Amino acid sequence: MLNVKSVHTYYGNIHALKGVSLHVRAGEIVSLIGANGAGKTTLVQSICGFNRPRKGAIEFRGEDLSGRGAEQIVQQGIALVPEGRQIFATLSVENNLEMGGFIHRRRPDRIHRDMDRLFERFPILGQRRRQLAGTLSGGEQQMLAISRALMSRPQLLILDEPSMGLAPLVIRDIFRIIGELRQEGRTILLIEQNARAALRIADRGYVMETGKVVLQGEGSMLLRHRQVQRAYLGKGSKEIWEA
Amino acid sequence: MDSAWLQYVFAGLTTGSIYALVAIGYNIIYNVTEIINFAQGEFVMLGGLLAVFFMEGCRLPLPLAFAAAVLAVGAIGLAMERFVIRQARNASVLSLIIITIAFSILLKGSAMFGWGKDPYRLEPFTAGGPLLFGGAALQPQALWVLGLTAVVVVLLSLFFRRSIYGKAMLACADNPNAARMVGVPVRTMVLLSFLLSAAIGAAAGVAITPISLMEYDRGALLGLKGFGAAVLGGLGQFSGALVAGLLLGLAEAFCAGYLSSGYKDAIALVLLLLALFFKPEGLFGSSEAAKLKRF
Numbered sequence: 001m002l003n004v005k006s007v008h009t010y011y012g013n014i015h016a017l018k019g020v021s022l023h024v025r026a027g028e029i030v031s032l033i034g035a036n037g038a039g040k041t042t043l044v045q046s047i048c049g050f051n052r053p054r055k056g057a058i059e060f061r062g063e064d065l066s067g068r069g070a071e072q073i074v075q076q077g078i079a080l081v082p083e084g085r086q087i088f089a090t091l092s093v094e095n096n097l098e099m100g101g102f103i104h105r106r107r108p109d110r111i112h113r114d115m116d117r118l119f120e121r122f123p124i125l126g127q128r129r130r131q132l133a134g135t136l137s138g139g140e141q142q143m144l145a146i147s148r149a150l151m152s153r154p155q156l157l158i159l160d161e162p163s164m165g166l167a168p169l170v171i172r173d174i175f176r177i178i179g180e181l182r183q184e185g186r187t188i189l190l191i192e193q194n195a196r197a198a199l200r201i202a203d204r205g206y207v208m209e210t211g212k213v214v215l216q217g218e219g220s221m222l223l224r225h226r227q228v229q230r231a232y233l234g235k236g237s238k239e240i241w242e243a
Numbered sequence: 244m245d246s247a248w249l250q251y252v253f254a255g256l257t258t259g260s261i262y263a264l265v266a267i268g269y270n271i272i273y274n275v276t277e278i279i280n281f282a283q284g285e286f287v288m289l290g291g292l293l294a295v296f297f298m299e300g301c302r303l304p305l306p307l308a309f310a311a312a313v314l315a316v317g318a319i320g321l322a323m324e325r326f327v328i329r330q331a332r333n334a335s336v337l338s339l340i341i342i343t344i345a346f347s348i349l350l351k352g353s354a355m356f357g358w359g360k361d362p363y364r365l366e367p368f369t370a371g372g373p374l375l376f377g378g379a380a381l382q383p384q385a386l387w388v389l390g391l392t393a394v395v396v397v398l399l400s401l402f403f404r405r406s407i408y409g410k411a412m413l414a415c416a417d418n419p420n421a422a423r424m425v426g427v428p429v430r431t432m433v434l435l436s437f438l439l440s441a442a443i444g445a446a447a448g449v450a451i452t453p454i455s456l457m458e459y460d461r462g463a464l465l466g467l468k469g470f471g472a473a474v475l476g477g478l479g480q481f482s483g484a485l486v487a488g489l490l491l492g493l494a495e496a497f498c499a500g501y502l503s504s505g506y507k508d509a510i511a512l513v514l515l516l517l518a519l520f521f522k523p524e525g526l527f528g529s530s531e532a533a534k535l536k537r538f
Contacts, residue, residue, distance in 0.1 A: 048424070070423040079424075086421040088414050098407060099414045103426040105407045152425065 001026045001187055002047070002078075002156055007056030009039075009046045016042040018211040019056065024156065029178075029188040031198040031219065033232060034208035040191045041083055043208075044160045048080050049073040061155070075103050079154035083161045083191075085145040089134030093125055096133050096144055100151030111151070118147045139170035146177060157181065158189045163197070175201060195232035199223045207232075246378030251496040257385040257454060259492020260392040261287070262511075264447035265469025266476060266484035267395060268440035274403065274479050275412045275436035278339045282323065282347035284466020285354075286441045289316050290448025291457030292354060295363040305368060313445045319350075320441025324434050347462065354459035362456040365449070388450045395443055396485050403481070412436060464508065471515035477525025487526060490514075 002024040009017040016039045024030045034040050045051040047058055049070035058065045060076055068076070088096050097118060101111035119126030122143050128136060133144055142162055149157055159178065163171040175197050181188060182201065192198035199205050202219035207228060215222065222228050268283045290312050297308035327346055328339060368387045373380035403409035414422045415432045422429050448457065472491050476483025491511055499507040518525060 050420070050423075070420075071426050071428050074424065074426040082421065082424060086418055086424070088417040088421060090417045091410070091413060095410050095413075098410060099422070099425050099427070102407065102411060108407075148425065 001028075001061060002189065003057075003059040004043070004047065005057045005059070007043070007046055007053040007058060009042050009051055009053045011042050011051065016211055017046065017053070020208070020211070020213055021056075022206050022213060022216070024187060024189050026155075026187055027185050028203045029182045029186075029190060029201060031190045031192060031202035031205040032208060033192055033195040033198055033205060033228075035231075036193070037210075038208040039211040040208055041160060044080065044083075044158060044191060047073075047158065048078065074152050074154075077153075077155035079149035079152045079157055081142075081145045081149045081157070081159045081162060083164065085138075085141045087133045087136075087141050087144050087148065089132065091133055092130050093133050093136070093144060094129045096148050097125075097151050100148035103152055114151055114153070118150065122147060137170075138166050139173060142166065142170075142174055143177070156187045156189065158191070160191045161193065162190070163192065163194045171197070195228065196223070199228075247500060248497075249377055249379035251500045252493065253379060253381050253385060255493035255496030256489055257382075257388050257492070258451075258495065259489035260388045261447050261451045261465065261488075262468050262472045262491050263392055263485045263488025264395060264443055265465055266473035266488050267399065267481055268444045268447075269470060269473040270479050270481060270484055271399070271440040271443070272436050273416070273473075275416050276339075276433055277336050277416055278328070278343065279470065280437075280440065281340065281343045281466055281470075282350060282462075283440065283444055283469060284462035284464070285347045285350040286316050286320065286444030286462075287448035287451070287465050288354060288457060288459065288462035289319065289350065290445025291365070291452035291461075292358050292363060292448075292459070293445070294449040294452060295365055295457070296358075298365065305366070309446070309449050312449050313442050316445030316448075317438045317442040320437040320439075321434060323441075324437035328433075328437070329430070347466065351459060351462055354462075358459055360459060362458040363452070364456050365452040367453040368450075382454060384450070384453045388447075388454070391446060391450050392485070395446070396481055400481050408432075468508075468511040471511040471518075474523075475514055475518045475525055477527045480525065480527045483525055483527030 004020060004022045006019040006021050007017050008015070008019055020039070020043055032040055042051060046053050049068050049072065052066065060078060063076065065073065065076065088099060094115070097115045098111060101114060104110050119129065124140055125144060125147060133141065136144060162174050166174065171194065178188065178190065179201060190198055190202065199219045199222050204217065205219045205222045206213050207215035207222065215225065215227065265283055265287060268286065269279060272278055272280045293315050294308050294312040297303045297311045298305065303311060323346055327342060331339060331342060367384040369383050371383050373382050403413060411422065411427045412432050412435070414427060415429050419429050468491060472488040473484055475491065476487030491514060494510045494514065495507050498510050
């Protein structure tokens, strides 16, 4: 469905992606893990039209995405839940969702039906539908950001660091929601620093380091992989002082 | 019976409406870009002078001259966004605000070259003498000004509250990146906001010229007072801008009538300062929303 072919992208003067390739098949949930600065977010920005690659190609359902701006990418069927949530803080919850359905603006009935369905699914958002989104708690804002992305009826949902800045209990909720989305058969690309949770939920995973994909494979395989365990899960090798 | 106060009320409401329309112009652009467009007053000036040009110079009938002036100034607003603001797209909001000041000086200078320094007048929209109410006179043109203001306020409030395009404009101001993410064409929305507020400013200019005349350097003071009204009413709030504009007009008229007309222009600044000191979110702004905004 999504096919990223040896993409090179610069973040300012920094060569942030050095030939990254990955793909996501329909119905799959694919996790991308890696430390800060590995280039995960730059990859998301390249896919979503915020930062154009200098080399390489990004294809979605057989169509080349290069040269399309961010506002066109969503019309292709890719919705992004961005890092740091980026909800419209000064708009009401309801209006945030309506904006999520902006590309379906000629079908207001569809927008309202989708909105009601999401309020049923996340009753807390329904209770606060007229509240300004900026007054919601972190977890509620993340729910809103996910809901806003779902309003565009995407073929592919990209979640960039959905657990960032949230309390452990709330993170569990968010991953439960991602699990439910998976049950519904949605296609998801999940970018996470929380490697364990991200790999456990994923069909396949990629590990990025300094602008390159260094490992890939099934989620469970990566979870057991020695290098992953040592670098991201804090297991395995003994520190010098432990010896 | 002393009917002077009623006369002041009429005068205050009329100029107050113009302040309100200028304040609304500020609010539209602010709502989409968080920019305070200090060329807003110049749009009013140009509206008035261009209407004079289209009527006297091109011999157009009034409705056509009105429309032509509004369209021409709207086009200037578009050009301002497209060729000035957008060229500096990576600048901070503050630098963009300073650019609008430069642009206002440019417009003022051009108007001086085009029309000279003399004030121009325009025939009232409808003929006929003043209407008398309890000893006070009300110009029919004042009714036109009030009516225009009411229509603009109602339509804009509906637009931003009900229409998905209006909400999309608000979303652009809140978070332009997120707006692009959901498919809102941010640049088009910004362009639209400049067009809209230039057109509204121009309409205000055409409507007020038969009452107060118009000359090349009227824009700065109108812009300043309109800004005072916008802040007093809460930046971004249309009904707030209306009430604050009318309040400002009334305060000025009463000051001119009972104290001295020399202090008239200071009133707006005093109110602006008081608002900034004691209620920076404005009379009608929500402090909750103010906390969530960057400016």
